[in-house]
Amino acid sequence: GNRAQIFLRDLDLIKKVQVGDFDNFTDLGFNPPEYMKKVGNQFGVADMLGEPWKKMKRMVTPPFSVPRLKKTVPAMNAAAKKLRDYLQRNVNNEFVDASIFTRKFYMS
Numbered sequence: 001g002n003r004a005q006i007f008l009r010d011l012d013l014i015k016k017v018q019v020g021d022f023d024n025f026t027d028l029g030f031n032p033p034e035y036m037k038k039v040g041n042q043f044g045v046a047d048m049l050g051e052p053w054k055k056m057k058r059m060v061t062p063p064f065s066v067p068r069l070k071k072t073v074p075a076m077n078a079a080a081k082k083l084r085d086y087l088q089r090n091v092n093n094e095f096v097d098a099s100i101f102t103r104k105f106y107m108s
Contacts, residue, residue, distance in 0.1 A: 003032060023054070031043075031047055033049075045057060045060060079105050079106075082104075082105055083101060083104075083105040086101055086104065086105070087101070
C-alpha cells in the first residue's frame, strides 16, 4: 500500500531535522518494512529504523564532523590528482580497467 512520505528541500530544515531533532525522526527508511524483511538492509543507516538507527547515527556522525573532514581534504585532493593524471595518461586507450584504478586510488 501507500505510505506517507515527506521530502525536505530546505537545507536549514534538513540540518534541523537530521541534527537537532533526529530523536523525533528515527524511521526514515527508504524501503517499506515488508521489503526489508524479505531482502534485508540495502542502504545501511538510511534503511535502519528505531533504536538501531539512533545507535548507528551516534556512532557514524563524529567521523564526518566538519573539522575532521577538513583534515582529510589534502589527502583526498592528492588522490584525486593522481587519479586524474592516470586517466589522462590513458586517455587514448580504448578502455580503462576500473578495477585497476580502484585498487590504485580508492583502496589505498
